[in-house]
Amino acid sequence: MPTQRLSVVVTRRLPKKVEERLSELFDVTLGPADRPMTRAELAEAVQDADVLVTNLRDRIDAGLVGQAGPNLRLIANYGAGVDHIDVATCRARGILVSNTPGVVTDDTADMTMALILAVTRRIPEGLAQMQSSNWEGWSPGALLGGRIAGRRLGILGMGRIGQAVARRANAFGMQVHYHNRRRLREETEAELGATYWESLDQMVARVDVLSINCPHTPSTFHLMNARRLKLMKPEAVIVNTSRGEVIDEHALTRLLKAGGIAGAGLDVYEYGEEANAELRELKNVVLLPHMGSATREGRAEMGEKVIINIKTFADGHRPPDQIVPGML
Structure with missing residues (x-):
């Protein structure tokens, strides 16, 4: 049978x-x-x-x-x-x-770099101008963003995706730093050109861009809490393509509104579709509908x-x- x-x-x-x-x-x-x-x-x-x-x-x-x-x-x-x-x-x-x-390692890493560029180069603002027909022509001082080459990228979570982000960041001339539950082998660090930080607090305080690439577990819930977010430099940006729960979203919103950091690029949210309405109103925030793996x-x-x-x-x-x- x-x-x-x-x-x-x-x-x-x-x-x-x-x-x-x-x-x-x-x-x-x-x-x-x-x-x-x-x-x-x-x-x-x-x-x-x-x-x-x-x-x-x-x-x-x-x-x-x-x-x-x-x-x-x-x-x-x-x-x-x-x-x-x-x-x-x-x-x-x-x-x-x-x-x-x-x-989807490469797909998510690609989206991470896309968000970094979108936030630092103010791409959505330029797109909005063109779509609304409000562009008045080129101007030397219009929509000035920041160059990412030479900037310090901090990667929180150096698994498959974190390492793929590091390789892409190297191609853009960024300096790669990382914090991970376990330190990588020396040969892997050398290949990635990555500097390990045992202290997440110390890394967060020194990087220009922070990329969240760790999974959501009980130990990573609100790992980027209000205290740790305030350690970031005022000109720094944060990007998250991992899980929304790793960041205290309300604390992040308050910090962005107060000018405590320069911007954020988010593909995931602590509250799902009920993403903080205040975030959507901020010009220095790029929000995507969980597109990181969408190929x-x-x-x-x-x-x-x-x-x-x-x-x-x-x-x-x-x-x-x-x-x-x-x-x-």
């Missing part, structure tokens, strides 16, 4: 080719529409599925995991970050968790990772991208 195919519930619509491949391999139920599942829909999904394919908008907390049916054995996340999943509770229930690391290539490769993780699990092996609490 043929082996029964795994029941896979996908909480959000994925690229068409990814959905087609999943459907070829498994008994797939797709989300009802291209919107986040409600709490009730998620509860129904965990009760019935063998595998749940989640994304960063799905909050898989202990309460939801407690409602899981006996068949749920894998949560295959479509994305690298798993801070929305209670991995420890899943492990206690015998539910594996996997993610899709590495495939056709990246989305397709994320889907392939999900499929490989589920297929490997279905074959009785450990998913190659399995997450365990000790990794967080």
Whole structure:
């Protein structure tokens, strides 16, 4: 008799080719529409599925995991970050968790540099002038920004993405500094031309641009709090393409309004779509709708990772991208 195919519930619509491949391999139920599942829909999904394919908008907390049916054995996340999943509770229930690391490293690093340039060179202000037909012609003193070559870039989190940002920053002539949970090997530091700071406070106080590239974990929540934000130089800017919760968003807003730092470029927010309305009113702030990984290539490769993780699990092996609490 043929082996029964795994029941896979996908909480959000994925690229068409990814959905087609999943459907070829498994008994797939797709989300009802291209919107986040409600709490009730998620509860129904965990009760019935063998595998749940989640994304960063799905909050898989202990309460939801407690409602899981006996068949749920894998949560295959479509994305690298798993801070929305209670991995420890899943492990206690015998539910594996996997993610899709590495495939959007370059995409996110590209967006980090784009935000650095957008803030320091005032690109959105120039764009707004042209779109509103208010441009009165070239002027020597109009929309003056700052040159990034020679500036100190501080990278908070020197994993795959942080290192990719460092390589790009080197090409722009920036001086690379970093703070990380663990110091990199000497040969890696030499390759990146990166200077390690054991003290985050000391690094923050000395850099011209601060790039947030660490994951959101209990230890990084509000790592850039009000006290640490105030250590930054008045002419410095901060860019975040990682997770909004790493920065105290209200404290950042107050500092920007007071002129405590020169600007910010944000692709992620502590409060999601309810991003601080005051931030949107500031001319020295560039806001993007979580576009860091939004390339056709990246989305397709994320889907392939999900499929490989589920297929490997279905074959009785450990998913190659399995997450365990000790990794967080």
